[in-house]
Amino acid sequence: MEMTPHRWEATSAYLSEVFGRPDRQLSTHRERARAAGLPDIAVSPDVGRLLHLLTSLANNGRGAGVAVEVGTLGGFSGIWIARGLAPGGRLYTIEPEKKHAAFARDEFKSAGVADRVTQIDAAAPGAISELGARLAPASVDLLFLDAIKADYRAYVEAAETLLKPGALIIADNALGSGDWWIDTPSGTNAARDAVDAFNRWMATGGRFDCACVPIREGVLIARKRA
Ligand SMILES: C[S@@+](CC[C@H](N)C(=O)[O-])C[C@H]1O[C@@H](n2cnc3c(N)ncnc32)[C@H](O)[C@@H]1O
Structure with a gap:
């Protein structure tokens, strides 16, 4: 079941050739x-x-006006998101590791997106709840999760009142990560079990329409129902 790194490299090379290389x-x-x-x-x-x-398709095709990312690391995914925002849009990206946040600050500047990115140097889910003081209810068009896998549900719960009806929730590692894949037997890896529970909660809770794209380590894409 697991895709080997060889397959990943070959697939990525093909996708870059056909769909465009990053700048x-x-x-x-x-x-x-x-x-x-x-x-x-x-x-x-x-x-x-x-x-x-997805960022450019959010907000009924107008592009996300407000996006929130959980897990900035060095800003790679944040730059892709920031470049898809609607004109005047803003990305709030959350990262508790000072070294990661400082590196990302320079990357956002060099990529020319620093003017539309607000970095929050704190840990989710608390940092998401605190965003409630800055953002109006139902104002977020896109939420991207890429931090602690066991906390994905807590991130969504913390963000739920901030999400617009129709908002996109995107979660990386919906099928695997470093030491587990989704077909790893349950009860043998806590992160696998947490993501499995999260996927099932998202899919069956009645609040989101979901699909999972088996690209790389799996990307869950959900839309908040009206
Ligand atoms: C997989 S990396 C993110 C990669 C990034 N999204 C990218 O693709 O460029 C996960 C990041 O989440 C951060 N992190 C860990 N705990 C966190 C928390 N509670 N809230 C937000 N970020 C957290 C880690 O420090 C790490 O930088």
């Missing part, structure tokens, strides 16, 4: 992040491309 800022990001000692766990360019497209 120089994004294609050299990984090198700079590694040199700075950041963990090599950013989304792949193909997932970045998907995030960009």
Whole structure:
């Protein structure tokens, strides 16, 4: 069941050839992040491309006016999202690790998106609840989850009143991560079990329409029902 890294590399190379290579800022990001000692766990360019497209499709095709990301790391996924926002739109991106946030600050500047990104140097889900003081209820068009897998449900619950009806919720690692895949036997890996429970909660709770795209480690895409 698990896709081998060989398959990933071949698939990514094909997707970049056909659907467009990331610009120089994004294609050299990984090198700079590694040199700075950041963990090599950013989304792949193909997932970045998907995030960009979904951000531009959010808000009834007008582009997200407000997007929230949980787990900035070095800003790779954030740059893709920021570039898909509606004119005047804003990305709030949450990251408690000071080293990651500082690196991301420079990347957002070099990518030319710093003017539309607000970094929140704190941990979710608390940081999401605190966003409620800055943002009106039902004002967020897109929520991207890419931090602690066991807390995905808590992130969605913290954001729920901020999400517009029709808002997109996107969760990376819906099918796997470093040491587990979704067919790992239940009861043997806590992160797998937490993501499995999250997927089922999203799919059956009646509040979201969901699909899971088996790209890389799986991307859950959901829309909040009206
Ligand atoms: C997989 S990385 C994010 C990758 C990033 N989205 C990208 O693709 O460029 C996960 C990040 O979540 C951060 N993180 C850990 N706990 C967190 C929390 N409670 N709230 C927000 N971010 C958290 C980690 O420090 C790490 O930088």
